[in-house]
Amino acid sequence: MSTIGDVAKRAGVSAMTVSRVINNSGYISQETRERVEQAIAELGYVPNALARSLRFKRTKTIALILTDITNPFFTTLARGIEDAASEQGFSVIFCNTDESQDEEAEYLSVVVQKQVDGVLLVPASSSSESVTFLRDRGVPCVLLDRRLPGAAVDTVRGDSEAGAYQLTRHLLDLGHRRIALLNGPSSVSTAEDRLAGYRRALDEAGLSSAASVYEGSYTVEGGYRTAKQMLAAAPRPTAVFAANNFIAIGALRVLREAGLRVPDNLSLVAFDDLPTTMMIDPFFTVIGQPAYEMGQRATQLLLEHLAGQSPAEPQEIVLPAQLIVRRSSGPPPAEI
Amino acid sequence: MSTIGDVAKRAGVSAMTVSRVINNSGYISQETRERVEQAIAELGYVPNALARSLRFKRTKTIALILTDITNPFFTTLARGIEDAASEQGFSVIFCNTDESQDEEAEYLSVVVQKQVDGVLLVPASSSSESVTFLRDRGVPCVLLDRRLPGAAVDTVRGDSEAGAYQLTRHLLDLGHRRIALLNGPSSVSTAEDRLAGYRRALDEAGLSSAASVYEGSYTVEGGYRTAKQMLAAAPRPTAVFAANNFIAIGALRVLREAGLRVPDNLSLVAFDDLPTTMMIDPFFTVIGQPAYEMGQRATQLLLEHLAGQSPAEPQEIVLPAQLIVRRSSGPPPAEI
DNA sequence: TTGTAAGCGTTATCAC
C-alpha cells in the first residue's frame, strides 16, 4: 500500500532516511528515528520486498518441486524443508508434478522467472534437462530423494540400494524363495536402486534366476495393477516387496480381494514408513527413511550454496535406511 | 541472468520490441519477431517476474498459512489448493505455524512484504489481528477450516457442529451414556463448534449433565494427555470422541497402555479421516471432511476476489461432514 | 546526520 516515499513525507525526511531506519544502517539521530518509526506505524507501512529483491538479486525464496505432497514421505520431507528454510528467513514455494516431466519443466520456468534463489527438486524422470535448465540460468539446485544419472549436482537421498537389500534379505532369512518386486518406474533412480538391492540379495542367495520384477508407477493404482499381474503368475510368490508405501497399499487391496491373508498366505513388505502420528496399528514391515532429516539436510546444503560457502565439488549425501520388522512379514506358508 | 536489454542488443532492436514479442502485444513484423525469438533462445532468456510484478502490482503468488502440513487433513487441503492455484497460473508459498499466533504474525509479515496477491489462512487462534493486518494492507484473505468470531471475512470450512452432532448421536444410538470429548483448544472455532454439536446431541438425549469435556491441543501429545486425565475419572466413560485425528491416535495409545480394547471395552471415534491412499485397514469411525474440495473452493474464492469478481458480502462456505462408521465404535460393555 | 541521483528489469505512453 504505502511506500517508503509516503513514510518519508509524513516524517518530513527523505526516503533514504526511512530506508536507513528500516535497515538499521548508517547513522541516524534518535529524534528522526522516532519520527520515522511513528510514521511507519501510523501508515502500517510494509517494505516492498519486490523492489528490494530487484536490486539485491535475491528473493529469499526457494522452490520445492516434488511429485506429490500427499505422499506422507514427501509431506514429512516438505516439513523438514520449510522448517529449515524459515529458520533462515526463506520462504518456500511448493509445486506438485505428479511425476510429469512437462509439469516439472513448466514449474521450473515459472519459479525461475520469479527469481527464486534456489530449487529443491525431486526429479520426475531420469532426464537431466531440468538440471541443465537451472544451471544455464545460474540457479542453484539440490536434488532430493532421487539421483540423476549423468548430472553433477548436489543430491540428498536415502540409501535405496542398501535398504532394498536389507528388506530382501529379511525375506530370504525368513525362508522365502519366490519374492516378487512391485517396482516404480525404471526411469526413476530409486526404482533402479531398489531393484539393484533386491538383485544383490537374490544373487548372494544363489537365487538370481528367481527374480520376478513388475514395473509400474509409485501409486496405489500402480501397485494394484502390478499386484494383479503378479497374482496371475504361477507358481505364486510367497513374498512381495512393494517399492514404496502407495504400491504396498494397492497390493494389499489386491491380496484382500483374492482372499489372501498377510502374512499367513503371503508376506508383504515395503519401502517407506508412515509417520508415527498416523500409526494406529503398525502393520507393515518396512524400510524407513529419515524424510524430515533429508529435507533439512538438503535445505541446509542449498542455503550454504546461496551463502557462497559451498564446496566446489557437488556433494552426494546418502542417508541410511532402516529396516523395521513388523507383522506383515513371516515365514512362507508350508508347501503342499 | 540475461535481461530484456541483452536480448534487444543481440537482436538489434529496442527493449520495447522484445517486450512486445514476449507479450504478444502490439504490431511486429514477422521478420523482427523471428530475430527476437532466436536471440531469446540463444541467450536462454527468462523474463524477470520481479520487475514485472513491481510494475503490475501483482505477483501471481498466494500464501498458504496453516498449522501443520504434516496433518493429513491439511496435506490434502494443501494439494487441493496448489492444484487450483497452478491451474490459474498462481504459485503457492506455504508456511507452518504450529498453532502459534506469533509464527502466524511473522509469516504474514513476510508474505505481505513479498507482495503475495492473497492469503489462505488457517488461523491459529480466535484473534482477528491477522485479518485486520491483512485488511489494512489491502491483501485479500480467505479463512480455511476455521471461523473467526467477529471478523467479516470469506471463510471455507467443514460443518464441525453438524459433524460432531452426528458422531455423538451415533454413540448415543449405540447405547452409550457416558461419552467423553477430548477437544482441541477452545480458542479455535472447530473445537468450539465440535463442542457445540456434542452438547446438542447430549441435550437432545436429556444427558446434558453427563457432558465430560477435556480441552487440549490438536496433537498426538495433546490426545495422550487428555486421555490420561479422562481415564482417571470415575465412572469411566464408555465412549470417547476425539476432536481430530491426532488426538485419536494419542488417545488410542493411552487406551492400549491401560490394556483397554477398542471397541470392546471402550468406543473411540474421531473427527477427520485418513486419505484412502494410506488406508491399510480402516478402523476408526470418523467424520470425514472434504479436505481437497475445501482447498479448491477456498482457492477459487480467493482468485475470484483477485479478479475483482467477488461479491461485496463476505461469503461463508460450509461443506458437509460425513459420518463413516467403522470398527472402532460398538455398543458399550455390559454394566457389572 | 541527512539528502540527491542513478539503477535494478519491466512496460505504458507517446513519438516517429
Next chain:
DNA sequence: GTGATAACGCTTACAA
C-alpha cells in the same frame, strides 16, 4: 512497426 522516456519501490554510491 519501432523506439525513447518515465515509472514501479527500493538502496548504493556520493555529496552536503
